[in-house]
Amino acid sequence: MALKATLLKRLDAAVGPLLTWLLPKRGLPDSLPSPLRFLVIRPGGIGDAVLLIPALRALQETFPGCSIDLLAESRNAAAFQMCPGLNRVLRYDSLTQVASVLRTPYDVVIDSEQWYRLSAVLARLVRARRSIGFCTNDRGRLFTDPVPYTLDDYELLSFFRLLAPLGVQPPRGTSAPFLKLPAGAKEGARRLLAPLEGRSFVAVFPGASVPEKQWGEDNFRQVAEGLVAAGIAVVVVGGDDARAVGERLARGGVALNLAGKGGLMESAAVLAEAGVLLSGDSGVLHLAAGLGTATVSLFGPSDAEKWAPKGERHVKFTSSLSCAPCSRYGTIRCSAGACCLDVAPSEVTAAMLRLCEKDRRP
Template identity: 25%
Template sequence: MLKPTKKYLIICTLRLGDILLSTPIAHSIRQHDPHAQIDYLVLKGNEGILEGNSIINNVITSPHRTSLFNRIKEYFFLWNKYDVALSPVSSDRARWYCFISAKKSYGFYNEHTSKLSKHLLTDSILFDDLNTHTVIHGQKLLSFLTISPSNTVVPPFKELDLSKFNIHTPYFVIHPYPKFNYKMWDKAKWIELIKYIKQKSVEVILTGSSDKNELEYCHDIQQATGSLNLAGKLSLGEVGALIKKANCYIGPDTGITHIAAATGTKTVALFGPTNPVKWGPWPIGNFSGNPWVLKNNPLINNIIIVQGENGCVPCNKEGCENNLLSFSDCILNISVDHIKNLII
């Protein structure tokens, strides 16, 4: 077995979508150096987004909270273990892990980042949270390594036997439940849309996590529509495999929608207050700059972004009351007929 030419650690201590949209960094390094060791460090519980990713050698999980003894033990395990550490997220935690784990480290800082935290990195770039897509933004770190960006998002994947669930093509995958209320569409509208799809002799499969509220939400839709409910039954890699074979995927602004986009399947993404310039699903085969504008985006490759008609869109707030419990009128006002006209 060949000894790795260099050891890289990519540190992404945020959510699933952040991790997935950082995979072009790993893909670019692998293209540049096929024999490199490329590891990831993510928060425990988020490692599933990297399931089946053959570009990555190892995934290290870090508990969000743990005892001082275990944290120090973790630091010793990582100490100076890598040649290069990269963090596409701007946080003190990520910069600290960069500092302890590698001889050279590169990442981002915000205007409010302390000088001490910024100096934990060998070099850094000011974080742009508005005008640069996350895929392009993360790959800016490659400029420190003279590596060309590939712009290729790598979705999780694990083989799935469709016959196990008696699934036959054609079928659509719908992921109706986002993590936050401000990204939520109306349950009654999901039911109306699914009934319409099934009238066209197309099966509908629901996906979701094992979260109690999400399971109940998907169960209600299943009961009303007779769709196949796989919420809580699949790993993220299996969800990726399911979507890859689907005729279409429909979902809100969530990590699963980013997975769908990366599989190449036609993806209809329902967006509310979120800025698509920064967070729009990355179109398959997009190798040129920012794909999205703030509003009224056209179909790009396999992606359709559907936004509300409200004049405030996108406000970039967490709902109309600007808190995680509030809802967004813009996404709630998206009509079922609008979606129907896009899919069949």
């Protein structure tokens, strides 16, 4: 049975600091000319998992024939189906599978968690000659190679900092598609999109992980109505958090509601077919960018420089409030409410239409 994310966070707060200081400090790293067995730890949501995949692929390219085990939570593990060549994807929130990892020897363990301590404790307990992780707090003492973490880097590039001790270089560009859909995902997407009868469309994700990131149903409705008036079909995507909004938009005749339908891979295949995605700061946003889909993103409490996709096919809107962005290490300190709300739907609609027009050009 998987441990819930909220329980993991409570455990981290309760015992993480104590365990961090009770465990002996790691010594100097061993010299490993050609490591072959890696364990990479990635708790958290889909967005972080997606942005880690370019680093995993670079690790595979730098060390041909290496074996990479991935330890992920149940809520983000499916994202790694889009990273071919991994040996195993195990569950960080399963005590049985964690025990299996602790019995397995590795050359290198890489903890990609940015802040919480339990993953660093686990990395310290794994039988590995070398361990790498972010030193955002006292967790850094548990690694042979503690790596600085900065809020100034695009998060995709932050993960490449973890590979620097192994001589892996970051990419020159960060806008190229880097996700690969597994076999069968496209067929599932075709079934979901059948009501459109082959028409081109844009995708809209009206959900948000926290209230402060929500833009408002009426704003999404106005954008959808503007796109439909311009002859562009609208598809609502997302999980159960977006289902109710999607149903209301569908009843109003402005969208096809696919929220809560199909699994993550079918949803990803729908995003790959979309002309543009409209989304707040979310895992859906990073999925679309990783698949090569143009995006329009809405950033209020989150830092767009840190999290927004890069490149000319990605347009971002940020809050004009002086207190934004207020999010630090995943914690939002918001006193103004949903600070995306000062972005006008007409501006967002115009940006989506411009991106659609670019895609139509020969």
